Amino acid sequence: MQTDVLLDRFLADLAPLAPVAVWAHGSLAGGDYQEGRSDLDLIAVLDRLGPRTVWRLAKLHARLRAEPLSGQLHCTYLTPAADMGRRHLTWAHEELFKRPVTPVTRRELHSFGRVLLGKPPPDLLPPVSDRELTDFVCRDLRDFWRPALGNAPLWTRDVWVDLGLLTFARASVTLREGRLVSKREALELLPGLGAPMEVVEDIRRRRYGWPGPPVENRAALTRGYLGPAIDELVAAYD
Structure with missing residues (x-):
């Protein structure tokens, strides 16, 4: 390799x-x-x-x-x-x-x-307490990802759609269960979290090389989903 x-x-x-x-x-x-x-x-x-x-x-x-x-x-x-x-x-x-x-x-x-x-x-590294981890995850969602949703041109790019949705899914598991998950597992969890299926499949195709057409309105779908989803999750744990 x-x-x-x-x-x-x-x-x-x-x-x-x-x-x-x-x-x-x-x-x-x-x-x-x-x-x-x-x-x-x-x-x-x-x-x-x-x-x-x-x-x-x-x-x-x-x-x-x-x-x-x-x-x-x-x-x-x-x-x-x-x-x-x-x-x-x-x-x-x-x-x-x-x-x-x-x-x-x-x-x-x-x-x-x-x-x-x-x-x-x-x-060599100090351990991370559950409280420290929770505080960081909430702060990252609230102070970085939530404001970024207001910048519409960013979400026309693959990296923002992929990382935005996968980060949210991973944050959901960390806050609710105290564990970390891979991007693959996060992708599998997104439908159960209410994410738009066409965008989830779009990420899967690009990440794992599956054929298929792009989703034309994925930026609007992603932003429309992530805004209230982040607000609800952060409100529950912040």
Whole structure:
């Protein structure tokens, strides 16, 4: 698989920086990875992240651009004593920037994180309480996804329709049952949550390569469903 080739190259290039650990989360760890479609979501723990190390990481990722699937490789860099309340150096979308390691990501790593190198996540990452996870999921729905529904042009894009509906389904399970589910399981749950079936099937066709015509009014259907659905879910748990 091209994924294995890319991961082997990444680990080999990272080795001179003596990483303490490298973990996979997301679909690669959760069992729903689709090569060429799914992102490669990684966390690497290094002893230090000074300016010279950041420069070396930028050069490392620039070299990886020649590898197939390199655009899907996203890696956040931590130190062993990293403050989880802060934003952390991340390579994604072909650039370096900073973003937080969310409670959902940390819970994924504790629950089913895939160790690619070094110590396991529980040795280095603080656990996530149910309250912390619930608060984050509600805040994400209320403060990010709900306002985004007001920006109609966004929802003409595949990524917003797919992630919007799948995130809502996954959030529903997390809030109601306290567990995390894969995107595949979330897709199966959407009809039972009242999502428009034609849009669910549209996501399934694109995600798993099934033939079929696009849904012309999927943006309106998705926004019309998600608005009241998010409001009801957040009101019950916020």
